[in-house]
Amino acid sequence: MSSQLGFFAVSVPPPTGRIVRPQVVAKNDEVAICSDEEAMARHLEATGNYRILRKLQPRRIVGRPRPEFRRHGVILDTETTGLNYRFDEIIEIGAIAFTFNDAGAIGDVTGVYGGLQQPTIPIPPDITRLRIYAENSPFDMKDHLKARGYRWSDGSDGRPKSWWIELPEEKLEEELHFLRTEIYRWDADPPVKYLTALDRFWVA
Structure with missing residues (x-):
């Protein structure tokens, strides 16, 4: 991160x-x-x-935090290969250091860290997901896509400018059937990007 x-x-x-x-x-x-x-x-x-x-x-990272915010805190975020602490491994750590006062008001951000680690075990299939992009879908179908959980990407982050949804791999055929029969009304072939946990939570 x-x-x-x-x-x-x-x-x-x-x-x-x-x-x-x-x-x-x-x-x-x-x-x-x-x-x-x-x-x-x-x-x-x-x-x-x-x-x-x-x-x-x-927020801008500062070298000299304001003195009225004299307490220090860290927000820590981790991504792992699973929930079993005996066997699963951490594959990503993100941290934000900040200051705050006695009333709990946030002061300044003093540092940001993000790191990735290649796991020694395969990433389990149950946390491997994919993204489907409904490119060139009809405009009047946007409410149907939103109701199904699709979100809009304006293309500013490098992704296609289109509606998209993230799903488990086993839902792919079901979702393609929905798009072809309910949205496009023809045998369309929308782009599909396969993701791992490393892909999903990576911030460039």
């Missing part, structure tokens, strides 16, 4: 009594919307019809 993975989510305060509405101005016979994205998000939330997800920003 080489990023903070959103451990320090900053809560978004509820909208105040005064609703800031996005400004609409005319420019060169075109309509331009004010670039204040947070104001637009709060306006949508205030209607009661929307819930807005905000991208979490990693």
Whole structure:
């Protein structure tokens, strides 16, 4: 793990009594919307019809933490080949060091560590999974995909720009049948990527 993975989510305060509405101005016979994205998000939330997800920003790692946060903590995350401590092995460790105060408020991130280890035993098949990408699926089928557990990838992380789902290998044929009969309505061959635990939890 080489990023903070959103451990320090900053809560978004509820909208105040005064609703800031996005400004609409005319420019060169075109309509331009004010670039204040947070104001637009709060306006949508205030209607009661929307819930807005905000991208979490990693905190900067500091060399000199603020003195008012004098306590130190570490968040430790591990991935293993299984749950039996006698036989299974750790294959990944991630850690975030941070400071906090007596009230429990998070202060600064002081260090991040991520490491992988090749296990001496094969990774069990039950933790080997695969990803199916429903590329070029019809737009009007998006609600059906969401209801089945598919998530959207915008392509910014190197994955295909499409809906995708992660499944156990034994569910592959069942899922392909669903896509071909319910979504594409033809004998499509969507991309399938086989994953191991190392692949799934690796952060570039």
